[in-house]
Amino acid sequence: MSNIDIISDKELQKGIREFLETAPDIYMAGVSVDTVIFGFHNDKLKALMLRFGNTPYFVLPGGYIRKEENLDAAAMRILQERTALKNIYLEQFYTAGNTNRSKEEVALELTQKMIGTIPNSNWFTQRFVSVCYYALVDDTKVNPVTEIFFTEVKWFDVNKLPKVLYDHDAIINKALKRLQADLDEKLVGFNLMSETFTMGQLQKLYEAVYQKKFVRTNFQRKILSLGVLERLEKQYSGKSHKAPYLYRFVKTS
């Protein structure tokens, strides 16, 4: 183990100790928030995950609820801390509350290894009920923020998740199911796109979310019939074929 590693570990220990001391005064005990942050690039639906210390495991961005803070506000704060974005589309979809969900052997062992001796019973070892939200972001605007414990922030194809801790893979799947329902119902898809987009790009998004193909011509007819798109100028890609129109979602509210 190199010098740098040791220094970094010591800093980590100090940070953790500080957190352990202050957390019980600042946050509600027993309740946490986890967020599934969906993004869309390379025609794939992705979720943002954090590397757990220097292990090969990843976890969802999460945090705790300040004692005088509303639950939704806590979720939004946690999201903003991680993406440096404002006005994010955020939807609560599930609350996980099995007793064994935070008692994962691997996580405890890894924590112990990384941060050394800390009180046997502490903030992290308590039972948490976790309220889960999903967020839809335009990934081109996200500025992933790392921190001392979560040194890497990475997008993962929802179909190619890494090793994850706790029940976070099950949570992502629940989030996806809910997103599928909401995409039809509330037309929330544009939150995943840039301001303007072509019909082809939108179709790719729908195909990624529903994990199935749509017939191009019928998809276009269906979407246009919803009357929520405004047709803009054409987008010339330089390719030698007909250029598609750009569209923008119009708020009907």
Add this chain to the structure above:
Amino acid sequence: MSNIDIISDKELQKGIREFLETAPDIYMAGVSVDTVIFGFHNDKLKALMLRFGNTPYFVLPGGYIRKEENLDAAAMRILQERTALKNIYLEQFYTAGNTNRSKEEVALELTQKMIGTIPNSNWFTQRFVSVCYYALVDDTKVNPVTEIFFTEVKWFDVNKLPKVLYDHDAIINKALKRLQADLDEKLVGFNLMSETFTMGQLQKLYEAVYQKKFVRTNFQRKILSLGVLERLEKQYSGKSHKAPYLYRFVKTS
């Protein structure tokens, strides 16, 4: 105030004091469960509510999570305590977490009046994040269970709710929205009916849930086309007109 009232209040006080002493050892702090128990009678969708002490206010059946108990199990236990039913259809739909939701003036004042002096800061005055479930029950099988604090258990038309405490009216409305989505998607309606039923009764249920009328003939065609009903014998009501068939849901799983 009569003697009987005074005696009852003293018993109540004793019960509450006992609860306040033991609760922190038994239950998770900061997290509660509320349940919207839907039933169907007189062609109306109803929710079961509890009278708050001897006040004119009602609340949803709720409770706390034992320290070693899964969240879903806690919801099921609370439900069974209140309805004396097993195998209830139960679905988590929302978690309420505004800071002001348990700080309702009326509730605090009423509690104070009813149970007299108790510690100023206690189990009930802490902030709770409440995980909400809805349940679908065949109301003919429900045996509403009262207790010392909730002396009356009553079904209310979801469109004619009484005065409620906290955010429980908003929670019922969220539950209804979710039920509407699930009725289409998962065909959960039969949990609200008795074992056998006529097409007319089923239609009344759908009309109560969606709060709109359906055309009888088209409703029948649509439901039968789903292939989830088994047609049984006719039901002779004694009325002077054609008797309808009885149906039963068949599990396809």
Add this chain to the structure above:
DNA sequence: ATCTATTGTATCAAAATGATACAATAAAGT
């Protein structure tokens, strides 16, 4: 036997969806 209220099924029109054909077009190749 007739009447009334209701139920079950059929029928036709309208709307939505699925499958396919085809014209329009942006740029590259000749």
Add this chain to the structure above:
DNA sequence: ACTTTATTGTATCATTTTGATACAATAGAT
């Protein structure tokens, strides 16, 4: 300038689903 290629936008036809209405069947009451 003409042709070619890849893609896009729209049209068309068949099929399915939905909405509206007609009508025959039937359990009793008169």
